[in-house]
Amino acid sequence: MTDYTKIDFDSLAALSDDEVVTHSFVRDVPISGGKTLALVTLDNGRDHTRPNTLGPVSLLEYAKTLDELKARAAAGEIHAVAITGKPFILAAGADLSKVAEIPDRETARKMGQLGHFALGKASELGVPSFVFINGLALGGGLEIALNADYRTVDASVPAVALPEVFLGLIPGWGGAYLLPNLIGIENALKVVIENPLKQNRTMKADDVMELGIADAKFDSVAFLEDSIKWADGVVSGRIKVKRPNEPGKVERLVKWDAAIAIATKMLKSRIGSIPKSPYAALELMKAAKSGTKAEAFEREDEVLSELIVGDQLQASIYAFNLVQKRAKRPAGAPDKAIAKKVTKVGVLGAGYMASQLALLFVRRLRVPVVITDIDQARVDKGVAYIAEEIDKLLEKGRISPDEANRLKALVTGTTDKADFADCDWVIEAVFEELEIKQNVFAEVEQFISPEAVLATNTSSLSVEQIGAKLAHPERLVGFHFFTPVAVMPLIEVVKTPHTDEATLSTAMVTAKNLRKNAVITADTPGFVVNRLLAVLLGEAMRAVDEGTSFQTVDEAIAPLGLPMAPSALLDLVGLKVGAHVLDTHHAAFPDRFYRSENLHKLADYGKLLDKDDKGKVKGFDKGALKLVAGGKNPRSAGDILVALQDGLAREVRLMLDGGVVAAAEDIDLCMVLGAGFPFQMGGLTPYLDRVGASERVFGDTFHHPTITGVGA
Numbered sequence: 056m057t058d059y060t061k062i063d064f065d066s067l068a069a070l071s072d073d074e075v076v077t078h079s080f081v082r083d084v085p086i087s088g089g090k091t092l093a094l095v096t097l098d099n100g101r102d103h104t105r106p107n108t109l110g111p112v113s114l115l116e117y118a119k120t121l122d123e124l125k126a127r128a129a130a131g132e133i134h135a136v137a138i139t140g141k142p143f144i145l146a147a148g149a150d151l152s153k154v155a156e157i158p159d160r161e162t163a164r165k166m167g168q169l170g171h172f173a174l175g176k177a178s179e180l181g182v183p184s185f186v187f188i189n190g191l192a193l194g195g196g197l198e199i200a201l202n203a204d205y206r207t208v209d210a211s212v213p214a215v216a217l218p219e220v221f222l223g224l225i226p227g228w229g230g231a232y233l234l235p236n237l238i239g240i241e242n243a244l245k246v247v248i249e250n251p252l253k254q255n256r257t258m259k260a261d262d263v264m265e266l267g268i269a270d271a272k273f274d275s276v277a278f279l280e281d282s283i284k285w286a287d288g289v290v291s292g293r294i295k296v297k298r299p300n301e302p303g304k305v306e307r308l309v310k311w312d313a314a315i316a317i318a319t320k321m322l323k324s325r326i327g328s329i330p331k332s333p334y335a336a337l338e339l340m341k342a343a344k345s346g347t348k349a350e351a352f353e354r355e356d357e358v359l360s361e362l363i364v365g366d367q368l369q370a371s372i373y374a375f376n377l378v379q380k381r382a383k384r385p386a387g388a389p390d391k392a393i394a395k396k397v398t399k400v401g402v403l404g405a406g407y408m409a410s411q412l413a414l415l416f417v418r419r420l421r422v423p424v425v426i427t428d429i430d431q432a433r434v435d436k437g438v439a440y441i442a443e444e445i446d447k448l449l450e451k452g453r454i455s456p457d458e459a460n461r462l463k464a465l466v467t468g469t470t471d472k473a474d475f476a477d478c479d480w481v482i483e484a485v486f487e488e489l490e491i492k493q494n495v496f497a498e499v500e501q502f503i504s505p506e507a508v509l510a511t512n513t514s515s516l517s518v519e520q521i522g523a524k525l526a527h528p529e530r531l532v533g534f535h536f537f538t539p540v541a542v543m544p545l546i547e548v549v550k551t552p553h554t555d556e557a558t559l560s561t562a563m564v565t566a567k568n569l570r571k572n573a574v575i576t577a578d579t580p581g582f583v584v585n586r587l588l589a590v591l592l593g594e595a596m597r598a599v600d601e602g603t604s605f606q607t608v609d610e611a612i613a614p615l616g617l618p619m620a621p622s623a624l625l626d627l628v629g630l631k632v633g634a635h636v637l638d639t640h641h642a643a644f645p646d647r648f649y650r651s652e653n654l655h656k657l658a659d660y661g662k663l664l665d666k667d668d669k670g671k672v673k674g675f676d677k678g679a680l681k682l683v684a685g686g687k688n689p690r691s692a693g694d695i696l697v698a699l700q701d702g703l704a705r706e707v708r709l710m711l712d713g714g715v716v717a718a719a720e721d722i723d724l725c726m727v728l729g730a731g732f733p734f735q736m737g738g739l740t741p742y743l744d745r746v747g748a749s750e751r752v753f754g755d756t757f758h759h760p761t762i763t764g765v766g767a
Contacts, residue, residue: 056349059172067111067165071153074110075099079120086287090134093124098141106147107140109195111169118173128182135290136180138199139187148194154363155372163363167356170195170228177203183290187282188212188269194219201233205289205296207282208269214257220332221251223371223735227359231339232351238267238300240314247336248318267300311344329616330735331367366763370737373762377724382572385563386717389556394564401478402426403495405437409484411540414441417465419569425467425474434468441466476502482510482534489516497524508561510534514585515639518578519551528553532562535582537729545728546571551578574725577715580643583722584729589640590706592633593649594699595621600653602686605675611692612699618731622663630658653683700748707740708753719757737762
């Protein structure tokens with residue numbers, strides 16, 4: 056086994072001369088029986104906007120501090136050690152910018168070893184160790200807590216998580232071993248695998264308690280004092296800690312491998328086999344059911360070193376920076392000071408999409424929302440749907456009864472467009488047909504003020520043409536959501552040649568207030584996401600029309616790592632919508648976008664996939680397959696993939712040359728947030744560079760240098 060004490064970690068510190076160091080400050084706290092608890096506070100000296108992070112210098116100081124406390128414990132000077140963080144923050148784990156700069160595999164291995172060396176000391180003090188999770192605890196921050204003997208959590212903690220697999224890593228400082236052995240394999244799989252792959256879901260204090268990660272929860276007002284009293288009770292023996300989720304022999308013998316097998320099958324169906332980190336984490340957790348902690352830590356070191364120098368981590372960090380930085384400072388956004396205030400929202404339409412939009416606006420903006428449709432029955436159905444969804448939020452405990460009542464009171468329905476007179480923001484979500492959208496806007500414009508903003512949720516039509524009948528086309532903007540509206544984080548904000556700066560600013564500020572990320576695009580067919588998905592669907596249908604099976608097409612496109620295969624995507628968006636999208640793009644760019652007559656046949660037939668009563672896919676519908684049969688030139692999966700890669704590279708290059716968005720980074724941001732392009736790929740353009748499509752199509756790359764791992 057690795058003897059961490061004999062490794063030269065100073066070389067790591069030398070590579071981190073500009074590290075924002077998280078210091079370990081110690082003060083002694085008297086507890087009952089004349090005993091003393093040493094309280095370690097982690098603090099990098101910055102405010103809450105710069106969380107504590109754990110670089111080499113920080114870890115070495117932490118290790119030295121715990122060594123000194125171990126010596127004091129041996130001398131009888133202290134009787135317990137507790138670790139907590141600065142206000143609102145325990146720690147946000149390793150500094151990803153520093154991880155990205157690691158030059159080789161040996162250095163990467165040392166980074167994993169240093170984490171184990173430093174954090175592992177909390178379990179070797181000779182006295183009980185506690186971590187008081189007083190705030191944000193992500194990755195290595197949570198692993199600080201897992202390496203201790205006991206944990207408390209602040210009731211208002213904003214986020215606790217092990218997000219590593221989302222970023223192309225694994226919980227490599229003990230988490231892959233310690234967590235399943237603390238809370239059981241099924242619970243651990245939720246934290247390590249399931250949550251990160253659900254848009255990087257984090258946990259609140261109640262989740263932490265329910266899973267058994269923490270042993271006690273206290274309110275913020277006296278969290279530290281109450282945690283110290285609780286620790287005093289544990290040290291004195293007055294409090295006995297019970298852990299019902301801790302795995303026993305039966306779980307290790309029966310449940311453990313079965314849970315891993317189920318998780319592996321789930322991963323393959325959801326994300327394919329391209330991302331490495333989730334499967335690496337599964338292997339580590341499978342091995343965690345037996346063996347020693349030292350063996351487990353050594354396995355984590357090896358896997359972490361391999362992932363750190365690989366392409367997928369570098370790509371993930373690129374994507375992470377897009378979402379964390381570029382998305383918060385959108386390219387081309389006007390000064391937010393000129394944005395108009397939105398005090399009432401009107402929604403044109405009361406169908407499923409319109410009702411989802413109304414629900415989002417009322418939840419996030421907390422302003423009156425009025426919906427309308429062609430008759431009272433449709434309006435009533437839409438209002439009832441919104442009320443039902445609010446009740447569901449109440450049942451789940453996500454809102455209070457008072458809040459539920461307030462939200463429902465803010466939503467009204469009408470068939471009289473005059474009720475829109477005092478709306479500052481009016482968005483349409485009616486049928487995707489140009490004349491219908493033109494007419495509904497022209498009608499409502501008679502009643503609203505000249506200052507009110509008009510927004511369209513069109514996915515493929517020209518926003519400028521939608522506003523052709525408006526007296527004030529300058530106040531029209533595209534505001535394209537993705538389904539499901541509550542979950543998908545992207546809005547494509549479409550600027551027409553007439554859209555004025557105040558309208559564009561209002562759209563960007565409104566998107567932010569809805570807690571969405573907005574990217575400004577030019578008014579071109581499909582904008583960004585649908586234009587590129589039209590390349591994908593067109594290439595898929597071309598292959599099917601030529602005689603390739605749908606199954607082969609799905610397999611061919613799997614290496615992109617998209618959340619669903621072309622057949623599933625067509626099923627999700629609807630065959631008629633898919634045919635319409637291809638028709639629209641073919642009409643605009645006939646030399647580049649494929650129109651499939653077979654897709655129209657499928658749309659008329661009404662189904663492609665065969666499903667059971669619960670909606671689970673059993674396979675392809677036999678009647679659908681007969682409709683598209685007859686092609687005489689089937690292609691191999693490899694040929695289809697290369698054709699798709701080249702088609703995407705060509706289209707992205709043309710989009711950038713045409714000023715559809717400001718930069719390649721905005722294309723990638725749209726595909727990550729709007730199409731679920733995996734973080735491990737980094738975005739579409741780094742992927743196209745890595746597979747050679749950029750060079751094949753236009754003799755260059757989108758990124759200089761290309762975004763790849765160090766490899767050695």
